[in-house]
Amino acid sequence: MPKGKKTCEKCGHECGPRAYMCPECQHPFMFAVQSKERKTTRMIRKFDWKELQKGDRIKVTGGSYYISDDGEYIPMGCRGKFTVIGLDKNGIIAYGTKEGGFSHIWMAKDKLSKDTKIHRTAHRIVKIVPKIKVNKNKSQNKKELSYS
Numbered sequence: 429m430p431k432g433k434k435t436c437e438k439c440g441h442e443c444g445p446r447a448y449m450c451p452e453c454q455h456p457f458m459f460a461v462q463s464k465e466r467k468t469t470r471m472i473r474k475f476d477w478k479e480l481q482k483g484d485r486i487k488v489t490g491g492s493y494y495i496s497d498d499g500e501y502i503p504m505g506c507r508g509k510f511t512v513i514g515l516d517k518n519g520i521i522a523y524g525t526k527e528g529g530f531s532h533i534w535m536a537k538d539k540l541s542k543d544t545k546i547h548r549t550a551h552r553i554v555k556i557v558p559k560i561k562v563n564k565n566k567s568q569n570k571k572e573l574s575y576s
C-alpha cells in the first residue's frame with residue numbers, strides 16, 4: 429500500500445488518506461480523531477523518575493519559574509517531549525525530541541538561585557510507552573486468570 433493511502437476493508441479499493449467514505453462501495457471509515465502517537469502510545473503518570481533508563485521517552489511540564497518584580501509568573505522549565513540520556517542526583521539529562529538539544533530536567537528539591545532569581549522546582553513528567561506491548565500483556569494476564 430502506498431504511504432498516506434488507506435484501503436477499504438470491505439472492497440479493497442484504495443482511497444485517499446482523508447477519505448471518510450469509500451468512493452467505490454460507500455463503506456464508512458472510522459474517523460481518525462486520535463493522532464498516531466496517541467493510538468500507539470500511552471502515558472504513565474505514576475513512576476519514580478530515578479528508575480528512568482537511557483532511551484525512555486518522557487513528556488515534561490512545569491519546572492523552574494521566575495517571578496518578575498511585578499509578581500508575574502514566568503515559566504522557565506523544560507517543556508515537551510524528551511528522550512532520556514541519563515540521570516544525576518538532581519534530575520534527568522535528556523534530549524529534546526522536537527526542538528533538539530540537551531536539557532537538564534530538574535527533579536530535586538525546590539531551590540532559589542540567588543543570582544538569577546529563578547525558582548527551581550521539580551518538573552512534572554509522564555512516561556511515554558508503546559501501547560501495543562502493554563495491551564498484549566494485559567490480554568495474556570486475563571487469559572491466565574480465566575484458566576486458573
Ligand SMILES: [Zn+2]
Pocket residue numbers: 436437438439440441450451452453454455
Ligand atoms: Zn469500498
